[in-house]
Amino acid sequence: MHYKAIPLVTRSGRIIDVEFISNVNSLNGHQIIQCTISDISDRMRAERAKILARKNLDMFSSMIRHDILNQLMVVSGSLELAGYGIQEPDLTKHLVRAQTATKTIQRQIIFTREYENLGADTPTWQHVSTVVRRAFLEVETESIILNIQQDSPEVFADPLFEKVFYHIINYSYKYGEKVTRIEVSFDYTPTALIITVADNGIGISPENKTHLFEWRSGNEKTLGLFLAQKILASTGITIRETGEYKKGIRFEIIVPIDGFQTGLKQTS
Numbered sequence: 001m002h003y004k005a006i007p008l009v010t011r012s013g014r015i016i017d018v019e020f021i022s023n024v025n026s027l028n029g030h031q032i033i034q035c036t037i038s039d040i041s042d043r044m045r046a047e048r049a050k051i052l053a054r055k056n057l058d059m060f061s062s063m064i065r066h067d068i069l070n071q072l073m074v075v076s077g078s079l080e081l082a083g084y085g086i087q088e089p090d091l092t093k094h095l096v097r098a099q100t101a102t103k104t105i106q107r108q109i110i111f112t113r114e115y116e117n118l119g120a121d122t123p124t125w126q127h128v129s130t131v132v133r134r135a136f137l138e139v140e141t142e143s144i145i146l147n148i149q150q151d152s153p154e155v156f157a158d159p160l161f162e163k164v165f166y167h168i169i170n171y172s173y174k175y176g177e178k179v180t181r182i183e184v185s186f187d188y189t190p191t192a193l194i195i196t197v198a199d200n201g202i203g204i205s206p207e208n209k210t211h212l213f214e215w216r217s218g219n220e221k222t223l224g225l226f227l228a229q230k231i232l233a234s235t236g237i238t239i240r241e242t243g244e245y246k247k248g249i250r251f252e253i254i255v256p257i258d259g260f261q262t263g264l265k266q267t268s
């Protein structure tokens with residue numbers, strides 16, 4: 001048996017945190033129970049301090065982010081008003097550039113809010129089809145039909161798992177060019193589950209595949225895919241793009257054998 005952080009009262013009346021480990025061993029034909037009790041008060045105190053510090057930092061970051069977004073809205077509105085009635089091409093060009101930069105900063109700040117929650121909560125078992133359908137609805141597109149293979153498995157993933165499919169579907173919607181259908185299918189190998197999300201759009205050119213999952217300055221296209229990869233990696237899941245240019249985008253999510261289960265009743 002192994003118990004962690006059990007409160008124990010010492011002779012002096014002080015309460016400490018202890019780790020209790022017991023094993024059953026044989027000695028001269030008899031079974032004996034060997035117990036080890038270790039004082040872990042300092043370690044637990046450090047862990048609690050770390051949790052509190054993270055909580056305070058998250059709260060502070062959230063407040064600052066909220067204030068920055070409010071100020072950016074003021075700047076964006078002022079730039080838009082300043083552009084009315086201006087006839088000088090050079091001045092108009094600078095105002096448009098400033099407005100574009102402002103909106104980019106707003107989107108990036110919102111993106112960091114999503115990434116900040118990665119790993120904050122315990123991973124859970126999630127039905128893939130339920131997660132995909134919720135993500136698809138969040139994209140808010142009526143021009144694309146979603147088809148999902150029957151008998152959806154469950155995957156052990158971060159609570160942000162839905163965001164993975166949101167960013168994948170949103171990428172197809174924005175950059176796939178005339179995408180009308182997205183197919184989600186499941187393939188099983190002796191060591192893994194492969195979840196495939198494929199569309200019938202233009203696909204991704206070879207030069208754009210190189211940095212598809214990297215966060216590169218000035219390239220907003222890959223921000224969502226960068227986050228998707230990090231969400232999956234937190235539970236040992238990987239992602240790759242295997243589509244052919246001119247034939248459509250094809251994302252493959254590879255789940256290790258201990259990270260999925262099948263044959264369960266769906267609760268959506």
